[in-house]
Amino acid sequence: MKHTYSLASALAATFSLTLAQGSTPSIPTCGPNQPCGSSTPCCSQYGQCGVGAYCLGGCDPRYSFDLDSCVAAPMCQNADYKLNSLDDVQQNNIYLGDASTANWVSSGTPVVYNGDSILLTMAPSTVGTLLMSTHYVWYGQISATLTTSQGAGVVTAFILMSDVHDEIDFEFVGVDLEHAQSNYYFQGITDYDNEQNLTVSNTVSNTHTYMIDWQPDSLTWYIDGVAMRTKNRNETWNATTSQYHYPQSPSRVQLSLWPAGLEKNGQGTIDWSGGLVDWNSAYMQNGYYYANVQEVKVECYNPPQGFANNHGNKAYYYDSTFGTNDTVCTGNNNTVLASFFATGDDPKTDPNASSNTKTAGASSASASATPQTVPGVSGGGNAGNAGSDTSSGSAGNSGANGGNNPGVSGSSGTSQGGGSTQFSQGDSQGSTSSSTAAPGKKVAGSALAFVGFVVGCLVI
Numbered sequence: 456m457k458h459t460y461s462l463a464s465a466l467a468a469t470f471s472l473t474l475a476q477g478s479t480p481s482i483p484t485c486g487p488n489q490p491c492g493s494s495t496p497c498c499s500q501y502g503q504c505g506v507g508a509y510c511l512g513g514c515d516p517r518y519s520f521d522l523d524s525c526v527a528a529p530m531c532q533n534a535d536y537k538l539n540s541l542d543d544v545q546q547n548n549i550y551l552g553d554a555s556t557a558n559w560v561s562s563g564t565p566v567v568y569n570g571d572s573i574l575l576t577m578a579p580s581t582v583g584t585l586l587m588s589t590h591y592v593w594y595g596q597i598s599a600t601l602t603t604s605q606g607a608g609v610v611t612a613f614i615l616m617s618d619v620h621d622e623i624d625f626e627f628v629g630v631d632l633e634h635a636q637s638n639y640y641f642q643g644i645t646d647y648d649n650e651q652n653l654t655v656s657n658t659v660s661n662t663h664t665y666m667i668d669w670q671p672d673s674l675t676w677y678i679d680g681v682a683m684r685t686k687n688r689n690e691t692w693n694a695t696t697s698q699y700h701y702p703q704s705p706s707r708v709q710l711s712l713w714p715a716g717l718e719k720n721g722q723g724t725i726d727w728s729g730g731l732v733d734w735n736s737a738y739m740q741n742g743y744y745y746a747n748v749q750e751v752k753v754e755c756y757n758p759p760q761g762f763a764n765n766h767g768n769k770a771y772y773y774d775s776t777f778g779t780n781d782t783v784c785t786g787n788n789n790t791v792l793a794s795f796f797a798t799g800d801d802p803k804t805d806p807n808a809s810s811n812t813k814t815a816g817a818s819s820a821s822a823s824a825t826p827q828t829v830p831g832v833s834g835g836g837n838a839g840n841a842g843s844d845t846s847s848g849s850a851g852n853s854g855a856n857g858g859n860n861p862g863v864s865g866s867s868g869t870s871q872g873g874g875s876t877q878f879s880q881g882d883s884q885g886s887t888s889s890s891t892a893a894p895g896k897k898v899a900g901s902a903l904a905f906v907g908f909v910v911g912c913l914v915i
């Protein structure tokens with residue numbers, strides 16, 4: 456009767472469904488007993504192999520080529536992020552792992568609102584917006600101050616997600632504004648009893664602060680400073696696997712607005728979210744659904760008592776594919792790739808290195824190689840965000856990042872059977888005029904985005 460869906464599993468399902476239906480190049484897949492090969496060593500959170508951004512946040516060490524393929528994860532930093540500009544946000548087709556250049560990575564179209572907050576937007580033919588912290592958290596207090604979106608099929612989320620799919624959630628379905636859904640997962644294993652509704656006053660009209668207090672032994676969800684639910688690790692023992700099914704690995708903070716109510720999604724996901732999205736809804740403004748995020752605070756806890764894998768203080772990595780708490784290490788590892796063709800195994804690879812600067816933050820992929828470089832983005836040339844919401848006045852990361860719509864519409868349809876010649880992230884960088892060439896706003900850069908792209912094509 457009751458079903459809950461982790462953001463991750465809903466997205467993954469969404470993504471693979473879409474892949475099955477769309478005309479897409481065959482991207483190598485990865486999963487249990489099926490790790491990525493050496494040429495595309497990094498297994499993305501969507502279960503596909505690639506290089507570049509595939510090896511950054513979300514790269515799953517369990518199914519990647521080896522334990523060095525995924526780049527080590529920038530360590531937790533205490534912070535009070537006032538989300539009032541996009542200066543601290545880099546698109547996922549720009550970010551190469553240097554967390555000192557941006558605290559947030561985005562896919563989709565975040566929009567500055569009133570100079571004091573950021574809107575996560577979701578326009579027709581898009582799959583919404585996702586903000587991901589570049590620094591990971593391995594236990595801590597994490598809060599987000601926000602208002603949600605509303606309407607059938609529209610989901611707002613504030614979650615912690617690890618690279619091995621541990622997850623701690625606040626999720627808001629747009630047909631129930633009086634509840635926040637709290638949930639948690641261990642390594643993506645679905646357990647329908649983990650979800651619990653927390654009562655809250657109207658999440659659209661009232662700004663609330665949602666906080667996750669994540670300790671090695673207990674997990675508490677707070678709303679406006681009031682503890683609403685606690686889960687102890689010792690209550691999560693799974694006798695089948697002889698493990699605590701408790702979130703225990705370094706995680707990124709993620710804020711998102713996404714359309715669970717798309718026909719392409721599983722019926723369970725659609726039902727959970729209250730039905731199909733109405734793209735002519737009165738809840739939309741300026742042509743999009745929106746959730747408003749004002750502030751995110753992170754207070755890092757020390758590594759747990761008895762932690763023996765302390766080799767430095769810059770980054771997290773794993774020393775085994777088990778992905779459990781005792782396999783987490785801290786080190787002084789490099790976290791930066793030289794280009795979108797680099798990997799954790801070969802972080803300095805840069806097609807332009809001989810003739811050009813090596814500045815990681817500025818480089819982007821060249822046109823000559825074939826592997827996928829930004830997860831959730833398929834086909835040739837559609838590397839990331841194409842959505843430039845010119846009406847929003849927040850062009851900070853649209854024009855600047857190069858709209859890639861021509862690449863998107865041109866190459867995905869023509870397909871390239873496993874990526875022949877035309878993957879061209881660098882190429883399309885120049886085409887900043889592209890956003891005007893495409894009817895409707897398209898967003899790419901995540902599984903969500905990919906769905907949006909396909910939907911966009913159908914609409915067109």
Ligand SMILES: *[C@@H]1O[C@H](CO)[C@@H](O)[C@H](O)[C@H]1NC(C)=O
Pocket residue numbers: 522523524525526527766772773786787788789799
């Ligand atoms: C991190 O650094 C340690 C120590 O040098 C090394 O053993 C490990 O392979 C590195 N891991 C990653 C993912 O960089």
Ligand SMILES: *[C@@H]1O[C@H](CO)[C@@H](O)[C@H](O)[C@H]1NC(C)=O
Pocket residue numbers: 457458628630631634636650651652
């Ligand atoms: C939480 O509320 C939603 C409706 O908003 C409902 O579908 C779901 O079953 C509830 N979950 C639990 C565990 O009661």
Ligand SMILES: *[C@@H]1O[C@H](CO)[C@@H](O)[C@H](O)[C@H]1NC(C)=O
Pocket residue numbers: 672673687688689690
């Ligand atoms: C479970 O863990 C909690 C929090 O650490 C602790 O207070 C409680 O005593 C533990 N219960 C059992 C049965 O060990």
Ligand SMILES: *[C@@H]1O[C@H](CO)[C@@H](O)[C@H](O)[C@H]1NC(C)=O
Pocket residue numbers: 644645646693694695696700
């Ligand atoms: C225990 O873990 C197994 C394997 O992951 C899973 O199928 C099962 O649902 C879990 N049992 C409980 C009670 O959570």
Ligand SMILES: *[C@@H]1O[C@H](CO)[C@@H](O)[C@H](O)[C@H]1NC(C)=O
Pocket residue numbers: 671699759760761762763780781
């Ligand atoms: C990992 O979790 C186990 C319980 O599953 C605990 O006994 C151990 O202390 C933890 N180790 C670390 C390093 O957190």
Ligand SMILES: *[C@@H]1O[C@H](CO)[C@@H](O)[C@H](O)[C@H]1NC(C)=O
Pocket residue numbers: 794805806807811818819820821822881882884
């Ligand atoms: C390589 O340099 C060319 C010419 O400057 C540029 O168009 C392309 O985007 C660059 N590629 C990378 C990977 O930086």
